[in-house]
Amino acid sequence: MGVSLPRGCDIFCTVVDNFGDIGVCWRLARQLAHEHGFTVRLWVDNLHSFGNMLPELDADLPAQMCRSVEIRLWEDAMPLVEPADLVIGAFACKLPESYIAAMAARKAKPVWLNLEYLSAEDWVETHHQLPSPHPQLALTKYFFFPGFTPKTGGLLIEHDLLARRDVFQQDEEAQSSYWQSLNVPPRAANELRVSLFSYENEAMHELLRTWEQGAQPVTCLLPEGRALPQVVRYFEQQFGKAGDVWQRGNLRVHVLPFVEQSLYDELLWACDVNFVRGEDSCVRAQWAGKPFIWQIYPQHDGVHQEKLAALQVRYADGLPEEVASAVRDLWLAWNGGADIAGAWGRFDDQRDQIDKHGLAWAEQLSGNNLALNLLDFSHQVA
Numbered sequence: 001m002g003v004s005l006p007r008g009c010d011i012f013c014t015v016v017d018n019f020g021d022i023g024v025c026w027r028l029a030r031q032l033a034h035e036h037g038f039t040v041r042l043w044v045d046n047l048h049s050f051g052n053m054l055p056e057l058d059a060d061l062p063a064q065m066c067r068s069v070e071i072r073l074w075e076d077a078m079p080l081v082e083p084a085d086l087v088i089g090a091f092a093c094k095l096p097e098s099y100i101a102a103m104a105a106r107k108a109k110p111v112w113l114n115l116e117y118l119s120a121e122d123w124v125e126t127h128h129q130l131p132s133p134h135p136q137l138a139l140t141k142y143f144f145f146p147g148f149t150p151k152t153g154g155l156l157i158e159h160d161l162l163a164r165r166d167v168f169q170q171d172e173e174a175q176s177s178y179w180q181s182l183n184v185p186p187r188a189a190n191e192l193r194v195s196l197f198s199y200e201n202e203a204m205h206e207l208l209r210t211w212e213q214g215a216q217p218v219t220c221l222l223p224e225g226r227a228l229p230q231v232v233r234y235f236e237q238q239f240g241k242a243g244d245v246w247q248r249g250n251l252r253v254h255v256l257p258f259v260e261q262s263l264y265d266e267l268l269w270a271c272d273v274n275f276v277r278g279e280d281s282c283v284r285a286q287w288a289g290k291p292f293i294w295q296i297y298p299q300h301d302g303v304h305q306e307k308l309a310a311l312q313v314r315y316a317d318g319l320p321e322e323v324a325s326a327v328r329d330l331w332l333a334w335n336g337g338a339d340i341a342g343a344w345g346r347f348d349d350q351r352d353q354i355d356k357h358g359l360a361w362a363e364q365l366s367g368n369n370l371a372l373n374l375l376d377f378s379h380q381v382a
């Protein structure tokens, strides 16, 4: 007997910090709506950081349609609505009791998933898809873990992403117009282009000095945000804003506006090396196929170091030792370790190999599509 496809989806997102939570939810919402024909309602408890990646969003409107997704402000007093067939709570956010009661009251119970944070650690495989029955109601929530192996939920990837990346990376004219649109001059011979999306970082000053004093010209593209004040201080400025350009020695920094989410990929595709952070930009850098350096979101208990090591080990698996250790050393130095100058030099020496590896790594991961896995699993448990 065929199971009918669920066609409505409610995604709930609480914005903890930064852009990652809403970044992931917005990406998933669009993919379910655009690629799988779902009617998606995205419930968000704070529309302000969302507005940075979706310029047409009106943060004062409690309900609006944007790009075929209904965006709803999730307030304490949530209106009574009919729950969707597929309900996704992102990152362990707590659904309203009234909504849970309405789910339980439905004749055909919704599929209820908790979308978890991304980790490359081994334990993810054994926790992925675990059920959590509701203590009182006839409802079961399932944990859905993104990840890097076939036994996990995979990664968010749009169906045509790698094809679009390849077209862009092979099209010099498209890249030139991209740089022009940002008011960044065309590439000079022998120049290295680096995007730098990071939190505050103790190694920032030394990294900038390494580039300034290095033999190769470095153009650093810096999206506005948390790293900007440190770079402003490095260049002995009073403040910085999108459009500012500072140059010293062999380093030139262009401050970029925070662009809408779908345009951030082009920056990653166009640069030679990408510094990324958190969760979603780290995944996008992997799809870009270019060498990348990950600054993990720091947690007070230090558990993030294990998470960092887990991805580094998986990513570098199979690489010759000198290449793997170049990646490891730079990731560690950028996450609280020492000697970023030396680590950068060793990484740069291995860049050709890391570059080739990046494309193969993206290819290898791309078959494990989170949205497809999530829908398959929803059918199984419906």
Ligand code: TRH
Pocket (backbone or CB within 6 Å): 016, 017, 018, 019, 020, 021, 022, 023, 024, 052, 053, 117, 197, 223, 257, 258, 259, 260, 261, 262, 264, 277, 278, 279, 280, 281, 282, 297
């Ligand atoms: O903003 P983040 O630091 O988010 C973090 C992490 O997700 C972390 O895991 C989570 O626990 C914490 O928030 C609360 O980094 P992340 O995940 O890379 O999210 C950034 C988003 O911003 C991503 O979707 C890409 C997007 N982006 C743009 O849309 N435009 C831009 O110009 C840039 C630089 C990023």
